[in-house]
Amino acid sequence: MTAADVKETFSFQTEVGQLLDIVAGSLYSNREIFLRELISNASDACDKLRYEALTAPKLAANAEQFAIVLDVDKKAKTLSISDNGIGMSHADLLETLGTIARSGTGAFLEALKEGSKGDLGLIGQFGVGFYSSFMVASKVEVITRKAGEDQSWLWVSDGKGEFTIEPTDRNECGTTVVLHLKKDAKEFLEDARIKHIVRTYSDHISFPVLLGEEALNSASAIWTRPPKEVTEEQHTEFYHHSSHAFDTPWLVLHNRVEGTVNHTSLLYVPSMAPFDLYDTERKSHVKLYVNRVFISENTKGLIPSYLRFLRGVVDSEDLSLNVSREMLQSDPKLSKIKKALTKKVLSELKKKAGKAPDEYAAFWQNFGAVLKEGLIEDPDLQSKLLEICRFSSTGSDSLTSLSDYVGRCKEGQDSIYYITGEDSKKLEQSPQLEGFNAKGVEVLLLSDNVDEFWLQHVTEFEGKTFKSVTRGATELDKIEDDQAKDDDKDSSGESDLADLIAVMKVELGDAVKDVRPSKRLTSSPVCLVADEGDMDANLERLLKRHGQIVDGTTRILELNPTHSILEKLAQRAKGEQAESDTLLQDAAHLLLDQAKIADGEAPSDPAEFVRRLSAVFDKAL
Numbered sequence: 001m002t003a004a005d006v007k008e009t010f011s012f013q014t015e016v017g018q019l020l021d022i023v024a025g026s027l028y029s030n031r032e033i034f035l036r037e038l039i040s041n042a043s044d045a046c047d048k049l050r051y052e053a054l055t056a057p058k059l060a061a062n063a064e065q066f067a068i069v070l071d072v073d074k075k076a077k078t079l080s081i082s083d084n085g086i087g088m089s090h091a092d093l094l095e096t097l098g099t100i101a102r103s104g105t106g107a108f109l110e111a112l113k114e115g116s117k118g119d120l121g122l123i124g125q126f127g128v129g130f131y132s133s134f135m136v137a138s139k140v141e142v143i144t145r146k147a148g149e150d151q152s153w154l155w156v157s158d159g160k161g162e163f164t165i166e167p168t169d170r171n172e173c174g175t176t177v178v179l180h181l182k183k184d185a186k187e188f189l190e191d192a193r194i195k196h197i198v199r200t201y202s203d204h205i206s207f208p209v210l211l212g213e214e215a216l217n218s219a220s221a222i223w224t225r226p227p228k229e230v231t232e233e234q235h236t237e238f239y240h241h242s243s244h245a246f247d248t249p250w251l252v253l254h255n256r257v258e259g260t261v262n263h264t265s266l267l268y269v270p271s272m273a274p275f276d277l278y279d280t281e282r283k284s285h286v287k288l289y290v291n292r293v294f295i296s297e298n299t300k301g302l303i304p305s306y307l308r309f310l311r312g313v314v315d316s317e318d319l320s321l322n323v324s325r326e327m328l329q330s331d332p333k334l335s336k337i338k339k340a341l342t343k344k345v346l347s348e349l350k351k352k353a354g355k356a357p358d359e360y361a362a363f364w365q366n367f368g369a370v371l372k373e374g375l376i377e378d379p380d381l382q383s384k385l386l387e388i389c390r391f392s393s394t395g396s397d398s399l400t401s402l403s404d405y406v407g408r409c410k411e412g413q414d415s416i417y418y419i420t421g422e423d424s425k426k427l428e429q430s431p432q433l434e435g436f437n438a439k440g441v442e443v444l445l446l447s448d449n450v451d452e453f454w455l456q457h458v459t460e461f462e463g464k465t466f467k468s469v470t471r472g473a474t475e476l477d478k479i480e481d482d483q484a485k486d487d488d489k490d491s492s493g494e495s496d497l498a499d500l501i502a503v504m505k506v507e508l509g510d511a512v513k514d515v516r517p518s519k520r521l522t523s524s525p526v527c528l529v530a531d532e533g534d535m536d537a538n539l540e541r542l543l544k545r546h547g548q549i550v551d552g553t554t555r556i557l558e559l560n561p562t563h564s565i566l567e568k569l570a571q572r573a574k575g576e577q578a579e580s581d582t583l584l585q586d587a588a589h590l591l592l593d594q595a596k597i598a599d600g601e602a603p604s605d606p607a608e609f610v611r612r613l614s615a616v617f618d619k620a621l
C-alpha cells in the first residue's frame with residue numbers, strides 16, 4: 001500500500017473514461033438508479049465486514065449495528081450515502097474506483113460498441129455501479145476507512161478523466177459517498193423522491209436504509225419472508241441486486257426445508273444466458289448465507305456445476321459460522337443441502353416442461369447444453385435428467401422429449417437413433433439419414449458439443465439403446481416399413497457392386513477402412529460411416545480441434561446400390577480392363593471426396609480433386 005501524505009492525482013483507465021463520457025453526458029430518464037447502485041455497494045460492504053468479523057475478532061466490535069444512512073444537505077446541494085461496512089484502503093480505491101471492476105459494466109461497453117450507441121436505456125439494464133453517480137453529480141467525494149486500518153482516505157473526481165486521493169479523517173470504518181448534485185438533479189434532494197426510489201429499488205436490502213431517523217426499507221432478508229408475501233417486482237429487484245443480472249427471472253423457486261439440515265433457498269433461473277456460462281471454471285453463483293450472514297458467492301459443493309445458471313441465495317442455520325469457507329465446503333451438511341436443492345430444481349423443471357412446453361423450450365435453448373453435463377457428472381440422477389432433456393429431431397418440428405420419441409418408435413425399433421454435428425439444420429441434410437427418413441424412422445439431431453460426451457455415459461432410456469446413424473451397420477432391415485411392406489424394395493433395382501468395390505478398394509487403399517453397399521442411402525450416391533467400435537466423425541473433429549488427438553481413424557465408404565452413377569460404374573467395373581480404367585480410378589477418389597464434402601469436410605487433396613473432376617467432366621462432355 002502506498003500511504004501518501006499528500007494529494008495524488010490519477011487518470012481513469014481508458015474504458016472508465018469512455019464510460020464516464022457517456023454517463024455524464026446522458027439525459028437518461030431512468031437515472032435514479034444511481035441510488036440503487038450506491039445502496040447496493042453499501043450493502044455489499046456491510047456483508048463483507050460481517051463475514052470478515054467472524055474470523056477476525058478485532059473487527060467484531062465494528063460489526064454490530066449495520067446501517068446505510070442517507071443524508072441531504074439542501075444548502076450544499078449534496079446527497080450522501082454512508083455505510084459502516086468494510087471500507088476501502090488506498091490500494092482498494094486505486095483498484096476499484098478507477099477501473100472497470102464489474103462485469104456488467106464491461107458488457108455495457110461491449111453492447112455500446114456493437115452499434116446500439118445512444119441506447120442509454122442499456123445503462124439501467126447493465127447497471128454501471130459506482131460510475132452511475134456521475135449521471136446526477138458534477139463532483140463525487142468518497143470518504144472511506146478500511147476496517148482494521150487507521151488511515152482514512154478521500155477520493156474525489158469530477159468524472160472528467162482524473163481523480164485524486166489524499167489522506168483524511170474518518171471516525172469509524174466504512175464509506176461515505178458524497179454527491180454534489182448537478183443543477184438538473186435537484187429532485188434528489190427531496191425526501192419524498194428519495195423515499196420513493198429506495199422503496200422501489202432497495203426494499204430487499206437486508207440492512208436498514210435510513211433517512212434521518214426513518215427506516216425506508218423493510219430490512220428483512222427477502223428469502224426469510226413467507227413466499228406468498230414477496231411480489232414479482234421484489235423478486236426481480238432482488239435478483240438484479242444479488243446476481244448483477246438485468247433480465248427478469250424465468251423461474252423463481254422459493255423454499256424452506258425443515259429436515260436433517262434446515263435451509264431456505266431462493267433460486268432464480270435467468271431468462272437470458274449469463275455471459276460466463278461456459279467459463280472453464282464452471283463456477284456456481286448461488287450465494288451462501290449461514291443464519292443471514294453472507295459467506296460466499298461461489299461456494300464449491302453447494303450447487304452442481306451443471307446447474308450453474310442458477311442465481312439466488314441459500315441460507316442455513318445448521319451450518320457452522322466459525323469455520324473457514326474452505327472447511328465449510330467439505331461439511332457433509334452442505335452436500336445434503338446440495339442434494340435436496342438439486343432434486344427440487346430438477347422436479348420443478350420437469351413440472352414446467354410438462355405445463356409450459358414453449359416456455360421450457362426457451363429455457364432449453366439457453367441452458368440445455370449445460371444441464372446435459374449432468375448426465376455425465378451425476379450418474380444417480382441420470383434418468384431424472386433424461387426426462388427433462390429435449391432434442392431436435394427429424395420427426396418433430398418442435399423439441400421432443402425422449403418419452404415422446406419412444407412413443408413414436410416403429411415396430412421392431414430397439415434403438416433411439418441420433419446423429420451428431422455442429423448445426424441441427426445441416427444435420428437434417430445428412431445422407432446418412434436418407435434410409436431412416438424413407439422408413440419414417442425418427443432420428444435425433446444433436447448439435448451441442450456435450451452430446452458426444454454424455455452419449456458415452458448413457459446407455460439406454462426406457463429399454464432402448466442410443467445408436468448413432470453414422471456408425472456401424474444399420475438395423476433398418478429389422479424395422480417395420482410403413483409404406484413399403486409388400487413392394488419388396490430390398491433387392492430389386494440394386495446393382496451388384498462386387499467388382500466395383502474390388503476396384504475401389506485397390507484404388508483407395510488406406511484412405512478407407514472398407515467399401516461396402518449401403519442400406520442407409522436412398523438418394524445420395526455415397527456416405528462415410530464409422531466402424532462399430534470407432535469414434536463418430538463429429539467427436540473426432542471436436543477432439544482434433546481441442547488438440548486431444550492428432551489423427552482420426554479411417555472410415556467406411558458406403559455406396560448406394562440403387563444410384564444411377566453406381567449402377568453405371570458397377571457395369572463398367574465388370575469389364576476386363578477395369579483395374580487400369582482411369583475413369584474408374586478417378587471416380588473412386590471423387591466419390592470418397594464427395595462423401596467428405598457432404599459431411600462438411602474438405603477433400604483430402606483439393607488439387608487432385610479438381611484435376612479428377614475436370615477429367616471426368618471432359619470425358620462426359
Ligand SMILES: Nc1ncnc2c1ncn2[C@@H]1O[C@H](COP(=O)(O)OP(=O)(O)OP(=O)(O)O)[C@@H](O)[C@H]1O
Nearest residue numbers: 041042045087088096101102103129130131175244
Ligand atoms: N460503499 C462501498 N464500500 C466498500 N467498497 C465499495 C463501496 N462502493 C464501491 N466499493 C468498491 O468498489 C468496487 C466497484 O464498485 P462498482 O459499483 O463499480 O461495481 P461492483 O459493485 O464491484 O459491481 P458488482 O455489483 O458487479 O459487484 C466494488 O466492488 C467495491 O470493491
